[in-house]
Amino acid sequence: MTNLLSNSDARRVFLAKQGLSAPPNRALTKAGLLQLIHELGFVQVDSIQTVERAHHQILFSRNQTYRREHLTALLEKDGALFEHWTHDASILPSAFFVYWKHKFRHQEQVIVERWRKWRGEGFEAAFAETYERVERDGAILARDIKADGHVSGGWWNWHPNKTALEYFWHTGKFAIAGRSNFQKIYDLAERVIPAEFREPEVSREEFVDWACRSALTRLGFATHGEISAFWNLVSPDEAKVWVSAHRDELIEVLIESALGGKARPSWAFADFLSTLDDYPGAPPRIRVLSPFDPMIRDRNRTERLFGFLYRIEIFVPEPKREYGYYVFPLLEGDRLIGRIDMKADRKKSTLDVKRLWLEPGVKPSAGRLERLEAELERLARFAGVEKVVFLEGWRG
Numbered sequence: 001m002t003n004l005l006s007n008s009d010a011r012r013v014f015l016a017k018q019g020l021s022a023p024p025n026r027a028l029t030k031a032g033l034l035q036l037i038h039e040l041g042f043v044q045v046d047s048i049q050t051v052e053r054a055h056h057q058i059l060f061s062r063n064q065t066y067r068r069e070h071l072t073a074l075l076e077k078d079g080a081l082f083e084h085w086t087h088d089a090s091i092l093p094s095a096f097f098v099y100w101k102h103k104f105r106h107q108e109q110v111i112v113e114r115w116r117k118w119r120g121e122g123f124e125a126a127f128a129e130t131y132e133r134v135e136r137d138g139a140i141l142a143r144d145i146k147a148d149g150h151v152s153g154g155w156w157n158w159h160p161n162k163t164a165l166e167y168f169w170h171t172g173k174f175a176i177a178g179r180s181n182f183q184k185i186y187d188l189a190e191r192v193i194p195a196e197f198r199e200p201e202v203s204r205e206e207f208v209d210w211a212c213r214s215a216l217t218r219l220g221f222a223t224h225g226e227i228s229a230f231w232n233l234v235s236p237d238e239a240k241v242w243v244s245a246h247r248d249e250l251i252e253v254l255i256e257s258a259l260g261g262k263a264r265p266s267w268a269f270a271d272f273l274s275t276l277d278d279y280p281g282a283p284p285r286i287r288v289l290s291p292f293d294p295m296i297r298d299r300n301r302t303e304r305l306f307g308f309l310y311r312i313e314i315f316v317p318e319p320k321r322e323y324g325y326y327v328f329p330l331l332e333g334d335r336l337i338g339r340i341d342m343k344a345d346r347k348k349s350t351l352d353v354k355r356l357w358l359e360p361g362v363k364p365s366a367g368r369l370e371r372l373e374a375e376l377e378r379l380a381r382f383a384g385v386e387k388v389v390f391l392e393g394w395r396g
Contacts, residue, residue, distance in 0.1 A: 003273060004263060005221065007256040011305055011334045013220040016279040018295045019062045020331065024283060028063040030070040034080050034093070036062065041218045041230070042090040044292040045083060047182050048314075050326040051344045051351065052383045054292040055091055060382050061287050061331075076178040079194040083176040083184075084169075087232045087297070094197040102207045103233055104172030111170060115163070124167070126160035131168060139177045139187035140165075208234055212242040221253050221266040226301065243267055258307035282334045286371045288379055289329045296329060296336075308336035308359065323357060330372070337362045340372075344380075350389045351380040355396060364395070 005013075015021050019040055028036070036059070037043055046054035059066045074080045075091065082094050085103075092100075112124070134140055142162040165186045168174035175192035178185045189198060202210070215230035216222055222230070228239040243250065251270050254263035289296060291312050296302045303309050310329055313321040324341040331337070338358035344351050353376065358364060376388045 003251055003253045005253050005255050005273075007258050007305065008334070009276060010221070010255050012281055013276070013279050014305060015282045015295070015334055017218055017220045020287070020295060021280045021282045022062070024062065024064050024285065024287070026063065026065070028065045028067075028070075030067075030073060033059070033066065033070045034074055037074075037081065037091065038093045038095070039218070040294055041214065042086050042092050042294065044086075044294065044297070045089045045091060046292050048326060049344075051288075051328070051342060051379065053182075054290045056382075057288075057290040057379075058293050060379075061289055061293065064378055064382070072178075075176075079192065079197075082193055085232070087229070088292075094193055097193050097197040098200045098202055099207050099210055099233070101172060101201070102204065104170075108171045111167065115167070124164070127164045127167065130161045130164035131173070134165075134168075134174065134186060135188060138191075139185050141180060141183055141185055143183065208238055208242055212239050212246075216267065216269065221255060221268040221272065223264070223266055226298065227267075229298065255304075257304045259304060264304065282331075284333045284371075286330055286332045286337070286368070286375045288340065288375055289331055291326060291328065293329070295331075302336070306336045310336075310339070324355065332368070332371070335362075337368075342376075344383045344385050346385060348389075349384075349386040351376060351383060351385050351387070353388060353390045353394050355394055357396065 012021070017039075019036055043055045043058050048054070051057065052060070055071070056066075056068055059071070071081075071091075075083070080094055081091050082097060083089065083091055084100055086092070130145065133145065142159075142165055145161040165174065165184075169176065169184075169186060172189055174186045175189040176184050177187040177192050211231050211233045212227050215227045219226060219230060224239040224243050225236050227243070228234055228236040234242075249270055250267045251272065253266050253268045253272065255266050256263050291310075296308075296310055299310060308329070313323060313327070314325060318325075323339060326343075327339045327341045329336055329339050336359070338356065340356050341354040342351060343354070356364075356372075362368075373388065380386070380388050
C-alpha cells in the first residue's frame with residue numbers, strides 16, 4: 001500500500017508542528033511559553049537586531065501576546081530553560097539537559113584537538129584560573145577578565161580567559177546565567193541548571209532513542225538525514241540504524257513536493273495518517289518570519305514543501321546580493337508568499353520598509369497589502385517603534 005501525503009497536507013502538518021497553526025492572538029502565559037518552546041524543541045538565538053532579535057521574533061510570530069519578560073524569567077530565574085547548541089546557539093528546555101550531557105562528553109573529546117589547531121599550543125593555559133575564579137566569585141562576563149594588552153579580533157582571536165569560558169560552556173561545566181547587552185554571563189552549571197535536570201543520567205541507547213524520536217515527533221515526517229539534522233546530536237548513520245530498529249513503530253510515507261517530480265520517501269509514526277484530521281489549518285493572516293525561524297531552518301525542506309528558495313545574504317558582498325542583507329520571509333496561511341527588506345530605526349521610531357518581493361503568481365491585491373500592513377504595524381509595536389514607513393520604491 002502506498003501512503004502518499006499531498007503537498008497541502010504536508011504543509012498543514014508541518015506548520016502545526018511548528019506552532020504556526022494555533023490562534024496567534026490567544027493569551028500566552030509564562031507556562032504556555034515554556035510549553036510552546038518545548039513543542040518547538042528549540043528557539044535559535046542570534047545577535048542581529050535589524051527589527052528584533054531572532055528568538056523574540058520567532059516567538060512573537062507564533063503568538064502576538066508573547067512577553068519578553070516571561071522568557072527572561074524562564075531562563076534566568078526559574079531554570080526552566082537553558083542556552084546551548086543544536087545546529088546553532090539556541091534556547092532549550094532544561095528538561096533536555098540530561099540528553100545534552102552526551103553532547104558535552106563528545107565535545108570534550110574533540111574540542112581540545114580542534115581548538116589547539118585554531119588557537120595553537122598552550123591555548124588552555126588559562127583554564128584552571130578561569131574555572132577557579134568563577135567558582136570563587138560567581139557569574140562573570142568575558143570582558144571582566146580580559147587579558148591585559150589583548151586586542152580583540154572576533155571569535156578567531158578570543159583572549160585566553162574567553163577561550164576558557166567558552167570551553168567550559170561547550171562542555172557543560174559552565175552555563176549561561178543571563179545576558180548583559182547580549183553578552184553571555186557565565187557561571188557554574190550547578191548554580192544555573194536545577195539539580196532535577198542536571199543530575200540524572202541516561203544511557204547512550206536512551207539518548208539516541210530520545211534524539212530520533214523527539215525529532216520525528218516535531219517534524220511529523222522525515223528522512224533519517226532530517227531526523228539527524230534536527231537536533232544535530234546524532235549522526236545520519238545513527239538515525240538510520242534507529243529507523244531500522246523501530247520499523248514496527250513507523251510507516252513509510254511519500255511526501256508530494258511543491259516542485260513536482262517524484263514524491264520523497266519519509267518516515268512517520270504508525271498512527272500518522274489516522275491523525276491527519278487533528279492538524280488545523282494555519283490562520284490566513286500574514287506573518288513575518290525571522291530568517292532564523294525553525295520552520296525554514298532546513299532550506300531544502302522549505303523549498304520542497306513550499307516551493308520557496310531562501311538564503312541569508314549577510315555574508316554575500318552587497319553588489320552580489322539578490323535581495324538584501326537581512327530579508328524576512330512572509331507567511332500567509334500555509335504559503336510562503338514573498339520576502340521583505342526592512343529595518344527598525346529607533347532614533348526616528350519607525351519601521352522602514354525598503355522593498356517587497358512577492359513570489360511568482362502572488363498578486364499584490366488590496367486585501368493582501370492591507371493584511372501585510374496590519375502585520376507590519378503589529379511588528380512595529382513589538383519592536384518598540386511608533387509607525388511603519390514605506391520608503392520610496394518599496395514596491396519595486
